[in-house]
Amino acid sequence: MDPASLDEPPPVFLANILLMEFNSFYFFSFTAIAILLFMSAMISASEVAFFSLRADDLGRCRDSDDPHYYNISDLLKRPRLLLATILVMNNFVNVGVVTISTFLMWEMAATRNPSETIVGIVTFATTFAITFFGEIIPKVYATQRNMAIARRMGAAWKILERICWPVSSLLMGMSSLVERRIKKKGYTSTVEELHQALELTTDNPETSEDEKEILKGIVNFGTLAVKQVMRSRLEISAIEMELNYHEVLDAVNKSGFSRIPVYKDTIDHIQGILYTKDLLPYLRESETFPWQKLLRPGFFVPETKKLDSLLKDFQSKHVHMAIVADEYGGTSGLLTLEDLIEEIIGEINDEFDEIAVPYTKMDDHTWVFEGKISLHDFCKALEIDQQYFDDVKGESESLGGLMLELHNSMPSAGDRITQSGFIFTIVSVDQKRIKRIRVTRTEAEKDDEE
Numbered sequence: 001m002d003p004a005s006l007d008e009p010p011p012v013f014l015a016n017i018l019l020m021e022f023n024s025f026y027f028f029s030f031t032a033i034a035i036l037l038f039m040s041a042m043i044s045a046s047e048v049a050f051f052s053l054r055a056d057d058l059g060r061c062r063d064s065d066d067p068h069y070y071n072i073s074d075l076l077k078r079p080r081l082l083l084a085t086i087l088v089m090n091n092f093v094n095v096g097v098v099t100i101s102t103f104l105m106w107e108m109a110a111t112r113n114p115s116e117t118i119v120g121i122v123t124f125a126t127t128f129a130i131t132f133f134g135e136i137i138p139k140v141y142a143t144q145r146n147m148a149i150a151r152r153m154g155a156a157w158k159i160l161e162r163i164c165w166p167v168s169s170l171l172m173g174m175s176s177l178v179e180r181r182i183k184k185k186g187y188t189s190t191v192e193e194l195h196q197a198l199e200l201t202t203d204n205p206e207t208s209e210d211e212k213e214i215l216k217g218i219v220n221f222g223t224l225a226v227k228q229v230m231r232s233r234l235e236i237s238a239i240e241m242e243l244n245y246h247e248v249l250d251a252v253n254k255s256g257f258s259r260i261p262v263y264k265d266t267i268d269h270i271q272g273i274l275y276t277k278d279l280l281p282y283l284r285e286s287e288t289f290p291w292q293k294l295l296r297p298g299f300f301v302p303e304t305k306k307l308d309s310l311l312k313d314f315q316s317k318h319v320h321m322a323i324v325a326d327e328y329g330g331t332s333g334l335l336t337l338e339d340l341i342e343e344i345i346g347e348i349n350d351e352f353d354e355i356a357v358p359y360t361k362m363d364d365h366t367w368v369f370e371g372k373i374s375l376h377d378f379c380k381a382l383e384i385d386q387q388y389f390d391d392v393k394g395e396s397e398s399l400g401g402l403m404l405e406l407h408n409s410m411p412s413a414g415d416r417i418t419q420s421g422f423i424f425t426i427v428s429v430d431q432k433r434i435k436r437i438r439v440t441r442t443e444a445e446k447d448d449e450e
Contacts, residue, residue, distance in 0.1 A: 029104050033129075036097045040134030043090045046157065048142035049149035050075065050082060055328045057147060071154030075161070080175075084168035085161050094130055101126045224386075226310060227303035227397055228376040229343055230324045230333035235372075238263050241271055245282075245289040252276055259321050261334065262295055268330040270323055273298050300325050303332055311340050365441045368427060371400030371434035382441075392419060400434035410434075418442075 050072070053061075061073040075082050105122045106112055142149050161168070238261040239251045252260060258276045263269055272295030282289060301310060301322045310322060314337055326332040359369040359381055369378060378399050379386050394405045403424060404410065406417050411434065417424040427436035 025107060026104075029100055029107075032100050033097055033104075036093050036100070037129060037133050040090065040093045040097070040130060041138040042153065043086060043093065044135050045138035045142040045149050046153045047083075047086050047090075048139045049146040049153070050157075051079070052143060052146045053150065059328060068151040068154055071158055072150050075154060075157055080172050081161060081165075081168055082157065084171045085157065085164045088164045088167050088171070089160060094134070097130055097134075098126055224307045224343065224376070225303065226301055226305045226307065226322070226324050226335055227332065228374065228386075229307065229339060230303075230335045231339070232333050232372065232398070233267055233331050236261060236267065236331070236334050238267055238270070239274070240264075241292065244287040245285060245291050246287040248274075248291055249279065249283070252279065259336075261298065261323060262292075263331075270298050270331055272296055273321060298323050301335075303327075307340055307343060310335070314340070362438075367439045369399055369437050369439055371398065371403070371437055373399050375399060375402060382439075389420065399437060403434050403437060 053072070053076070058073065058076065061069040061076075064070065101122055105114060105118060109115075109118050237255040237257055239248055241262055241264040243251065252274070260274045260276070261267075261270050262272055262274050264271050271292075274291075274295055278294045278296075279291070282291070282294075299313075299317060299319045299322045301313070301324055303324055303326060314320065314322075320337040322335045323331060324333040324335060359367050359373065361367050367381070369381075373381075374397055375389060375393060376386060376397075379388055389402060392406060393402050396402050396405045403417060403426065406419055406424075407415065411417070411426045411429065413426055413428055415426045417426075421442050423440040423442060425438040425440070426434060427438050429435055
């Protein structure tokens, strides 16, 4: 007999499968694969469960005293760390399945060099098991039972976060570095190049400063998000749903606006928009007149929506006002067609507008700003880049919010904060907000500009 025939992989492999000479190696190997596939399924289900929770689910978790719900809320405070931990564990488990399957293949084939057929069969079987049992089925199930799975797995993932933290933090650091580089490159390759081209085309002495500002506004228009230019909820003139008709007429008269949001209970529950012109045929009606029937549907947009996209929506839907909703469905602010146009051509003041000065210039290097001024308008006033404070502002969109972010608490009058070439001195505060801030440009910042 040919000695080579004794080492033919296929017959040995098939015989081992058919006879299933279950020694301890086979038993522990198949058991380990089953356990790892189960772990892979739970990891995949956890990923879908945690990241498919709705805003109201997250709110319920934050307000609950149940430790299971607390675990969910605590984990999602650091979503990048949770996702990194999930990916690390998922790859670790899947590599374990592949490794054990490889050893099983060598054992059943009785050789370390099995035929291409055997390798193909084992590869297909392993891939199918991981994909079907470890990914598809658990993810489909998790979409229907996301809260239940998140409650059961919360404690386990808090432990795994600590175990995987060295690897997870390394992955997050590398991804953040790549993300920043890509983001920065993308920005400089578009907007800054357009600004350079704009400077070349407007170098003509016949081009006025107003024309240059309009062109700059057009260039920046598509890069701005709704949240950057909206009027905050504190500046919204709205009326309550339960007011009688005469009270509504009085509120409309005092507001001076042609479109007014109408809310129920709080400003977060806007029911519709009241158009002043719709009241004209009913001016002589009694106070019991059901004016609520005149409300028109509100147009709601997220904070992240871009201005150019919103302008197209205004055109297609024939509306002039949008209510800006935050991630929890509450009212974040308001934006009108006039606000969008002002971003291009500058401020529009008619005979009914009260010209409010958001800041006072003390000298060439010192200003006093209202705390509620947006960071967008603050940067415009100081003629600095719109992304100047992006690295330190966090979620804040106003100058007062930036101060809270930098100070980590409510500052007192007279407190000084130094940041990015500026000295911010708190002029006045109340119990709820920072009212006025003195801003001084430092010599270092001035030298940089020169």
